[in-house]
Amino acid sequence: LTRDLDGDGSIDQWGTALIRPFYAWQAMIWSGGGDILQPDGKSASGALDAKPAIDALTFLTGLVVTHGVAPRPNAFRAVTGNETRLFYSGRLALLPSGHWLIPNIRAQLANGRLKLGVVSFPRAPGAQVATPLFASGWAVPRNTPHRKLAVSLAAALSGPAAQRTRLHAGLELSAMPAVQAAFAATDTLGLDAAFTRQVASGRPPWGARIARFREVEAQLPEIIDRVVIEGRSVADVAREVAKRIDQVLVR
Template sequence: MIVFPGVSSSQVRYQYPSGGGVPMKKAILLFLLTVFSAALIAETVTLEYWMWDPSIKDKVEKAIAKFEETHPNIKVNLTVMEPKNYWPKMRTLAFTKKLPDVFNMSSGYLEEWAKNKFLLDLTDYVENDLDKDKFFFNLFEAGKRISGTDRYYAIPFALVVTVLYYNKDAFDEAGIPYPDENWTWDDFLDAAKRLTKDKDGDGEIDQWGFWFYGRYAHVESWIYANGGRLINRENMRFEPDENALEALKFLVSLVKEHKVAPMPKEMKGIRQQDVFPRGLAAMWVDGSWNIENNRRIIGDKFRWGIAPVPVGPHGSKDVAYGWPDFVAISATTKHPKEAWEFARFIAGEGLTLDMYMAGKIPSYKALTMSEEFDEVGKQPAEKGKVLRELASRKLLNSFTMGWSEWRGYGAAESMGLNGLIDAVLNGEMTFDEMLDQAYKNVNRVLKRYYK
């Protein structure tokens, strides 16, 4: 009997034939095929992959099938959940050390999960087993900053940034050149004044020059465009610098002094993302992910475009406010090498543009640099050019542990910093009162996470 290493005698046995049996060469060949088949079966690795977007489940399944064709020793089981159910379930799995091998990861949780050692450190893989030229590598660096470490804990597969949405028809009517990357705050303010109109002469504004409230994407976009920051990363405390305060005061002046934007309470009952597409404001700064909603509501009612957020007097055109979505690997996976192979695939070459909602930017350059990404014939016409340029910038944001609580996000939007800024805009609190309360409220949260 012959026994091969790695194959037990219970898996395969063979006695050499004698007499008039099967010819020796044929018998050995059959034996070897049996051995290798058994070894292949024995070495097959099964990975669990969880993600948060049921709308692309079929497309992800096709991508997995493609991966399995080129990696016959790896099988991937897919689990898809609605976003509202995804994180409560994932958090439970994290604390019980039962996370799937590979899973989608949010920038908002990256620092917390990295520091709690839920995520596999991918630094060696990124530095030694990744073709960096195929990705917008600045997104990897953004992930490092968000994690609060000097290590890579996730692979970015998409990016969102904030942009200035503008109504081209309104600009044309007012005789204002369209905004571009060279626009300053003075250019913006001049346009906002000329675009704020009482069209029917009833004493009520029918078209505001601009729309915003205390929302993170509405406010931080201007802070980073002015070279500012809200959080002192040295001590992890809320300490807005002079550039941030300048941006906040500028925004408040749009409502209180220049009257080119409404008080937030004046838009009560209207979804914030519907104000611009309904023609109630001629300009609006928010996430690039709103492109799809704009297309659906505006249709062909008016022409509109996007541009970078105007740069402040102390800002730089090399910076953008935005953040990636990631694919991460569990620190407890039993198959780190195979998990890396799949994570790298499903964050890059395994994806197709029809897996991305309009306004999301693939981190894999072959997709973002393609003509298909431009969506020629659809609004906004500048989509490809503007988003590509923003994707190449240094990405900054205010994410920390406890961010959703101190910032006021989702169901807690009226609370946190969001609610305080709204109170100033609505005339319920002075700027200084807001700032004093923000120091207390935000740092109370941050002190729980950063001793």
């Protein structure tokens, strides 16, 4: 999938992309049999620096530094959307992303200018495919001045009719199986059915399970930076980042 199409020595089409933010590679760690935190969510040491996570991170960063099938991610905190542009232009075969991509490319899909398939992340031998399920919902603050009306609104927005309307926006799946199945049956491209099949291997992300996740998540792209840009050892960097996350979690 990674090709020099015109023979000039430069890559014209990439096989995949290495995207710095953790949401883009959380499934890779899980599907490699590892995790970033211990099961109780109270520490990273012993998980992020354990062999399954290190092996998954070695595979992930090796897409760039060893195999050369992914372009180098933008250096230290820079975000330009280069990987997405490559994908839209047909110069990137596999993009780590989610259903939220659909609204941006709906027109291209409808007129046949872009063809899209959905696959699971690769898994390590003996490990199970796993993907994070990012959920959203409606909440009513306890001090709202019109509590009954607010609760009624939240209930309506969470109901089948509102779910169907949101599905037509293309951003997400419905948490109501019957509503989602009915909508997927009308999708002539088959994408909603493909995404729905991924739910069976879904897990709640750490962001839905621990209070200080934003601070934890902020540490993780540094693993990619230090390994890909500085050439550091995955094991060494994972150990350092795990210790910093431990400090965040004990605050």
